[in-house]
Amino acid sequence: MKPIIRAFFRTLRIVLGPFMQLWEFVSRPKGVVRAPGLQQAVDQQCQSLALYQFTTCPFCIKVRQEMRRLSLPIERLDAQHNQQNRDELLKGAGTVKVPCLKITDAKGQSQWLFESGAIIKYLQGRFAVN
Numbered sequence: 631m632k633p634i635i636r637a638f639f640r641t642l643r644i645v646l647g648p649f650m651q652l653w654e655f656v657s658r659p660k661g662v663v664r665a666p667g668l669q670q671a672v673d674q675q676c677q678s679l680a681l682y683q684f685t686t687c688p689f690c691i692k693v694r695q696e697m698r699r700l701s702l703p704i705e706r707l708d709a710q711h712n713q714q715n716r717d718e719l720l721k722g723a724g725t726v727k728v729p730c731l732k733i734t735d736a737k738g739q740s741q742w743l744f745e746s747g748a749i750i751k752y753l754q755g756r757f758a759v760n
Contacts, residue, residue: 647686654691661701662759669701672757676704681749682719682730684710689746690729696750700757704731 664672681697681704683690697704707715709728720726723742731743731752743749 643686650686650688650691654694657695659695659699661698664701664759672701673703675756676702678734678736680705680707680732680734682707682709682715682723682732683728684708687728692746693729693731693749693753696753700753700759702753702757 679702681690681693683694683706685708694706707718709716709719709726709730716726719728719730722732722740723730723744727744729744729746729749731749733741733743733752735741743752
């Protein structure tokens with residue numbers, strides 16, 4: 631029974647994936663415009679962040695849309711097709727669950743943040759433009 635369920639969802643992803651990517655492209659929000667100095671500071675802060683994601687995951691799309699809205703150049707790591715990224719996510723976070731934001735502090739310590747709502751709230755709190 632389990633292989634049948636997996637096959638069903640794999641087929642569903644294959645069929646719906648291109649439509650989800652098209653919708654993400656069409657509904658792409660316009661990014662905020664900051665003064666060059668402020669954007670450079672934001673870019674610097676974003677170097678300590680990495681988003682582990684699947685390309686067609688609706689929750690990952692939601693986080694990527696917010697990243698675009700806030701003009702955040704956060705590194706995106708594919709944990710679905712790239713085994714190295716998947717292994718790093720499993721080793722660091724203890725599970726392969728996306729979206730997952732890896733937050734590395736100045737001391738090199740990493741914090742792993744799951745759930746799209748929590749990630750969006752964190753990004754808005756840290757990078758929101760008033």
